[in-house]
Amino acid sequence: MVETILEIKDLEKSFGNLKVLRGINFSLRQSEVVCLIGASGSGKSTLLRCVNLLETPDGGQILFKGSDILSGAIDVNVHRQKIGMVFQQFNLFNNMNVLKNCMIGPMQVLKKSEAQAKEKALHFLNKVGMLDFAKASPLQISGGQKQRVAIARALCMDPEVLLFDEPTSALDPEIVDEVLSVIRDLAKEGLTMMIVTHEMAFARDVSDYVVFMDQGVICEAGKPEVLFTKPTQERTRAFLSRVLHH
Amino acid sequence: MSFTKAWELFQTYLPLFAYGIRITLFISLSGTIIGLLIGLVVGGIRAIKVEPRDSFLQSFCKRFAHALTSIYIEVFRGTPMIVQGMFLYHSLLKPVFGLNSVWAGVVIVSINTGAYMAEIIRAGIQSVDIGQSEAARSLGMTPMQSMTHIILPQAIKNAFPAMGNEFVVNIKDTSVLNVISVTELYFETAKIAGSIFRYAEPFFISAVLYFIMTFVTTRILRFIEKRLNHTASSYPTSQTVVEATVKGQL
Numbered sequence: 001m002v003e004t005i006l007e008i009k010d011l012e013k014s015f016g017n018l019k020v021l022r023g024i025n026f027s028l029r030q031s032e033v034v035c036l037i038g039a040s041g042s043g044k045s046t047l048l049r050c051v052n053l054l055e056t057p058d059g060g061q062i063l064f065k066g067s068d069i070l071s072g073a074i075d076v077n078v079h080r081q082k083i084g085m086v087f088q089q090f091n092l093f094n095n096m097n098v099l100k101n102c103m104i105g106p107m108q109v110l111k112k113s114e115a116q117a118k119e120k121a122l123h124f125l126n127k128v129g130m131l132d133f134a135k136a137s138p139l140q141i142s143g144g145q146k147q148r149v150a151i152a153r154a155l156c157m158d159p160e161v162l163l164f165d166e167p168t169s170a171l172d173p174e175i176v177d178e179v180l181s182v183i184r185d186l187a188k189e190g191l192t193m194m195i196v197t198h199e200m201a202f203a204r205d206v207s208d209y210v211v212f213m214d215q216g217v218i219c220e221a222g223k224p225e226v227l228f229t230k231p232t233q234e235r236t237r238a239f240l241s242r243v244l245h246h
Numbered sequence: 247m248s249f250t251k252a253w254e255l256f257q258t259y260l261p262l263f264a265y266g267i268r269i270t271l272f273i274s275l276s277g278t279i280i281g282l283l284i285g286l287v288v289g290g291i292r293a294i295k296v297e298p299r300d301s302f303l304q305s306f307c308k309r310f311a312h313a314l315t316s317i318y319i320e321v322f323r324g325t326p327m328i329v330q331g332m333f334l335y336h337s338l339l340k341p342v343f344g345l346n347s348v349w350a351g352v353v354i355v356s357i358n359t360g361a362y363m364a365e366i367i368r369a370g371i372q373s374v375d376i377g378q379s380e381a382a383r384s385l386g387m388t389p390m391q392s393m394t395h396i397i398l399p400q401a402i403k404n405a406f407p408a409m410g411n412e413f414v415v416n417i418k419d420t421s422v423l424n425v426i427s428v429t430e431l432y433f434e435t436a437k438i439a440g441s442i443f444r445y446a447e448p449f450f451i452s453a454v455l456y457f458i459m460t461f462v463t464t465r466i467l468r469f470i471e472k473r474l475n476h477t478a479s480s481y482p483t484s485q486t487v488v489e490a491t492v493k494g495q496l
Contacts, residue, residue, distance in 0.1 A: 052384055056298050076299070081386030091381035094398040103387035104395060109264075158387060 001142040002106045003030045003065075005161060005192055006051065012062035013046055021057070033192040035203035035224075039239060044196040047213070048163050051194065052083040065160075076090070081109055086158030087164040090146040092138035092153070098125065099134040102153045110157065117156070123153040128182050137158035144175035148182055155186075164187070164195040180206075200243055204228050212236045247446035257426035259438050266434030269348060273423065273430060274416035277355025278466035281416075284356060285363020288315045290393060292364065293371040298362060315364065322391030328422040330354060335426040351428040355420060359412055362454050366412070371397055397472060403474050405420060414460050421456075 006028040013021040028034055038045040049055040051062065053069065053076050062069050069079050093101050101119035106112040109115045112120070125131045133141055139151070146165055150189040154162055164183065168176040180202050187193065187206050197203050203210055205225045211221040212233075220227060220236045231237045256263065292315050296305050322330065331354045339350040374397050382392035402409075421432035433451040439445045 053299075054380055054383065072299075077383075077386045079386075080384055083384070085381075087377060087384075088379060089375075089377050091377035093378060093396050094383065095396065095403070105387070108391050108395060109386040134266070153385075208251050228283035 002032075002082065004028070004242060005030050006194075007061075007063040007064060007066075008047075008051075009061040009063070011062065013043075013050060014050030014055045020216055021050070024051055024060070024084045024216075024218055026211065026218060026221075028104045028192060028194060031192055032208045033187045033191075033193045033195065033206055033209060034209055036194065036211045036213060037198070037200065037203055037239075038219075040057060042213040043216045044213050045165050046208050048165050048194060048196050050084055051161070051163060052080050054085075076144070077109075077169075081157060082160045084157055084165050086147070086154055086162065088152050088169050090138075090143070090150045091168070092146055094138055096142070097134070098130060098136050098138065098149050099137065101149060102156045103155050104155065121152070121154050122154045125149070127155070127185075128152045129178075142175065143171045144178045147171065147179045151179075151182055151186075154163040158244045161194065164197070165194050166198065168197070168199060190206040198243070200228070200240075214239070214240065247450065252442075252447040252450050255438070255442075255444075255447050257444070258449075261490070262434045262438055263431070263451065263455060266429065266431035267459070268378030269428065269434075270417060270430040271350065271421050271459065273351045273355055273428065274413065276352050276422070278413040279357055279415050280356035281359025281363050281412070281475075286398070287364075288318065288360060288364035289367025289371065290398075291315050292368045294493050306407045313421045319361045319364055322358055326422075327331060327419060328355065328425055329351075331423055331426050334470045347423075347428045350426060351420065351423040351430070354426075355416055359416060362412055363409065366405050366408045367401060369408075370401035373404045374400045375461070384387055389430065406471055407467075410463075411469070413467070414463055417463060419457060422426050 004027050006026075008026040010027075012019070016168040023041075024047055029194070032233060036047065037046050045160070046055055050057045052178055056071060060070075063084070067181060069076075083213055092098075093104065095225050096104065102125060103117040106120060107114060108115040113210075121133065122134065128151055130145060130148050130152060133149070133179065138146060141149070150203055151167075167183065168179050171179065176199065180199065183193070183195070183202075184206055195203070195206070208225045209222055210224045210227045212219050212227065212231075212235075214235050220231060220233045227236065228240065231240060291311050294308055295313075296308050300308070328480055331351070334357075335347070335350045339345045339353055345353065350401075378396050379392050380399065382396045387395070420428070420430050423430055424433040424436065427433065431452060436450045439448040444447075
C-alpha cells in the first residue's frame with residue numbers, strides 16, 4: 001500500500017473577481033510524478049503555489065500526510081521545509097554564490113552545521129553537474145545552469161515533495177534538455193514531484209499520470225499513454241491538437 | 247574679499263576651523279549611521295505586509311505600526327530640520343534629557359535622517375525581485391530570516407548610493423544646528439567672522455572646507471559602490487560571462 005502524501009479537496013482560489021481555482025480534487029502518492037498541463041491561465045501554477053502556501057486558498061482542504069495545512073494549526077514555515085519548489089525564473093539568491101545558495105536553507109532552517117550543509121550542497125551540486133561552479137555567482141551562469149542549481153538548492157532540504165513551476169519555460173530551447181534530464185533522474189530515484197510544464201514529450205515520458213487543467217478545474221487526468229493518445233474530453237483533445245501539431 | 251587675507255585667517259584660526267570640522271563630521275557621520283539603523287527598523291516595519299492568514303491581533307498590530315511609522319516619516323520629512331532642531335532641543339532634549347547641544351545635534355540629525363533612510367530602505371526592499379523572498383519562503387525561512395539573509399543585503403546594496411547621498415547632505419545640513427549653538431563648522435566660522443568684523447574671507451574658507459569634505463566623501467562612497475557591484479568570484483570565465491561583460495560595456 002503506497003502512502004498518499006498529498007490530498008487536495010475542493011480547493012478554491014480567487015484573485016479579486018477572477019476565480020482561478022474552482023474546486024480542485026486531486027491526490028498524490030509517495031514516489032509519484034504528476035505533470036500538470038493546460039493553457040496559460042488555467043490555474044496550474046496557482047494550484048502548485050497553494051501546495052506550499054505561497055498562495056492562500058479561499059476554500060477547500062489540502063491534506064499533507066493526513067493533516068490539513070489550511071487549518072491554522074500547522075506552522076507554515078515548518079510545512080514549507082518539507083515541500084521543495086523550483087521556479088520558472090530560478091530565483092537563486094543573488095547575494096550569495098552557488099554553494100551558499102544551497103547551504104543557506106539547511107543552515108538557517110534545519111539548523112545543520114556548516115560542515116554538514118556544505119557536504120550536502122556539494123553532493124547535490126555534483127548530482128546536477130554544477131560542482132565546478134560552486135564558487136560562481138548566480139549572475140555569471142546561464143539559465144540552464146541556474147535552474148540546475150535551483151534544483152540542487154531544493155534537494156538540499158530533503159523535501160518530501162518537489163514542486164516545479166514551469167522549470168524550463170524561461171530557457172532557450174537548446175538548453176531545456178539539460179534541466180529535463182536532471183528531473184528525469186530524480187523521477188527514477190522515486191522522488192515525489194508535481195511538475196507544471198509545457199513540454200508535452202517530457203510530460204508523457206516522466207509522469208505517472210498527467211492532469212489536464214482548463215479554466216480552474218481538472219478537466220481530465222490519467223496515465224500519460226491514455227491521456228495523450230485517447231483523451232476522453234473534447235477540451236483535452238482541442239488543447240493537445242493545438243500544442244502537439246504546430 | 248582678498249585671498250591673501252583668507253589664507254592668513256585660515257592659518258591663524260586653523261584650530262577653530264579644525265574643531266568645527268571635527269564636530270561637523272562627528273555629528274553627520276554618527277547621525278547618518280544611527281539614522282540608518284532607525285531607517286532599517288522603520289523601513290523594515292513598513293515593508294511587512296498584512297497577510298490574509300494573519301489573526302485579528304496580528305493584522306491590528308501591523309496596521310498600527312504602519313500608521314506610527316507613516317506619521318514619523320511624514321512629519322520629519324515635511325518640516326525643516328532647523329525647526330525640528332529648535333523645537334526638540336528646547337522642549338525635550340535640553341530640559342528633559344539634559345543633553346548638551348552637540349549630543350542634541352546627533353539626536354536631531356539621527357531622527358531626521360531616519361525618516362529619509364526609512365523611505366530609502368523601503369524603496370530598496372521593493373527593488374528586490376519578489377522571487378527572492380518567494381524562494382526564501384519556499385525553503386521554510388521565517389519572514390525575519392528571509393529579510394536579514396536574503397532581502398536586506400540586496401536592498402542595502404541597491405540603496406547604497408541613496409544612503410551615501412544622505413551622508414553628504416548631512417555634512418552640509420548640520421550647519422543649521424548653529425541655531426542651537428552646536429559648535430560645528432558654520433558656528434565656528436560665524437564666531438571667527440564676528441570677532442574680526444570680516445565676513446567674506448572666513449565664509450570663503452568655510453565653503454572650501456565644506457566642499458573638500460563633501461567631495462572626498464563622494465569619491466570614497468563611489469569607490470565603495472564599485473566594490474559592492476563587483477561580484478567576487480574566482481571561477482574561470484565561460485561563454486556566458488563574456489557575453490554578459492560585453493553587454494555591460496555597451
